[in-house]
Amino acid sequence: MSDQTLNLAVIGGDGTGPEVTAEAIKVLGAVASLEGFSYQTTDFDFGGERYLRTGETLPEGAVDELRTFDTIFLGAVGHPDVAPGILEKGLLLELRFQLDQYINLRPVKLYPGVETPLAGKTPEDIDFVVVRENTEDMYCGTGGFLKKNTPDEVAIQSAVYTRKGCERCIRWAFEFTRKRDNPQGKMLTLVAKTNVLTYGHDLWWRTFQDVAAEYSDVKADYNHVDACCMWMVKNPEYYDVIVTTNMFGDIITDLGGIIQGGMGVAAGGNINPDPGGVSMFEPMGGSAPKYTGQNVINPIAAISAMSMLLEHTGQPSAAARVSSAIQSVTGTKMKSQAAGKMGYGTREVGDLVCEAL
Ligand code: IPM
Numbered sequence: 001m002s003d004q005t006l007n008l009a010v011i012g013g014d015g016t017g018p019e020v021t022a023e024a025i026k027v028l029g030a031v032a033s034l035e036g037f038s039y040q041t042t043d044f045d046f047g048g049e050r051y052l053r054t055g056e057t058l059p060e061g062a063v064d065e066l067r068t069f070d071t072i073f074l075g076a077v078g079h080p081d082v083a084p085g086i087l088e089k090g091l092l093l094e095l096r097f098q099l100d101q102y103i104n105l106r107p108v109k110l111y112p113g114v115e116t117p118l119a120g121k122t123p124e125d126i127d128f129v130v131v132r133e134n135t136e137d138m139y140c141g142t143g144g145f146l147k148k149n150t151p152d153e154v155a156i157q158s159a160v161y162t163r164k165g166c167e168r169c170i171r172w173a174f175e176f177t178r179k180r181d182n183p184q185g186k187m188l189t190l191v192a193k194t195n196v197l198t199y200g201h202d203l204w205w206r207t208f209q210d211v212a213a214e215y216s217d218v219k220a221d222y223n224h225v226d227a228c229c230m231w232m233v234k235n236p237e238y239y240d241v242i243v244t245t246n247m248f249g250d251i252i253t254d255l256g257g258i259i260q261g262g263m264g265v266a267a268g269g270n271i272n273p274d275p276g277g278v279s280m281f282e283p284m285g286g287s288a289p290k291y292t293g294q295n296v297i298n299p300i301a302a303i304s305a306m307s308m309l310l311e312h313t314g315q316p317s318a319a320a321r322v323s324s325a326i327q328s329v330t331g332t333k334m335k336s337q338a339a340g341k342m343g344y345g346t347r348e349v350g351d352l353v354c355e356a357l
């Protein structure tokens with residue numbers, strides 16, 4: 001933080017994004033007064049509506065302005081009247097890339113009282129963290145067409161991996177695993193596909209071995225991504241921390257999201273850990289247009305993202321307080337984590353978390 005006041009940029013975004021964001025900010029307000037720290041928020045109206053009005057996803061100078069904040073909270077992007085890819089690339093990925101948020105931290109934790117589709121698995125079994133590289137891979141937009149719209153059309157979409165890019169992510173993941181200090185043993189699993197992606201994932205593999213040599217207290221483990229999907233369902237308790245590439249991380253964290261109770265619960269942080277880096281925290285779910293404005297969407301994921309934000313901005317005790325309040329609400333109050341089935345409205349769930357603080 002630049003000074004004592006947490007200076008937060010808020011992008012509510014599209015659909016139900018602003019509704020869940022409001023609950024996360026409500027909880028921030030409550031925990032800030034209990035813990036005695038101050039914060040200030042500045043709203044940005046980026047998203048589908050603004051794009052339809054102005055034709056721009058991020059106006060000139062927006063990224064530089066966002067750089068002046070301690071951190072960013074993002075609700076959701078995605079608008080039914082905007083073609084797929086425009087807001088995703090023009091807003092979400094643009095911010096991840098321009099702010100060099102090279103870690104996408106996605107905890108997979110089954111809270112008490114939350115139903116998982118995995119038979120017989122409990123909160124003790126489902127508690128691991130995925131560290132997803134967030135700036136490279138197939139997300140770079142490198143590629144093109146040849147002979148487009150002809151029978152001879154060629155499409156190329158390349159995955160870009162750099163030594164610097166994978167090393168900084170792997171190193172951060174080892175540090176994170178060390179600090180997480182799992183009592184069952186510290187283990188970092190690299191998830192990749194070294195048997196097929198013999199260039200890019202060979203670079204990841206070699207880099208992983210090199211960095212692992214500096215962390216003798218952390219077991220360095222490896223799974224192919226297809227096997228990882230199987231283990232996440234069969235034996236999720238196997239994992240402590242996973243480090244993986246951007247594309248595989250995208251896919252396995254949706255699987256992670258559903259085993260922890262769904263998109264109403266799953267949260268993540270796009271982190272730039274470098275000094276002065278600006279990070280961005282978000283619920284993993286989308287903008288859920290069909291639920292917009294009905295007070296039925298689940299704000300737990302957004303409130304969890306706020307807890308992660310607090311942890312990251314040097315308020316660990318506030319973060320822990322929010323996290324245990326969430327667990328008390330899921331464990332003792334909410335009927336379900338599905339939109340419209342919670343037994344409470346969006347705002348009421350926010351109020352319950354505030355009361356449980
Ligand atoms: C996510 C999303 C994004 C991604 C999309 C919206 C570009 O699926 O945050 O996981 O692929 O990273």
Ligand code: MN
Binds near residue numbers: 251
């Ligand atoms: Mn995704």
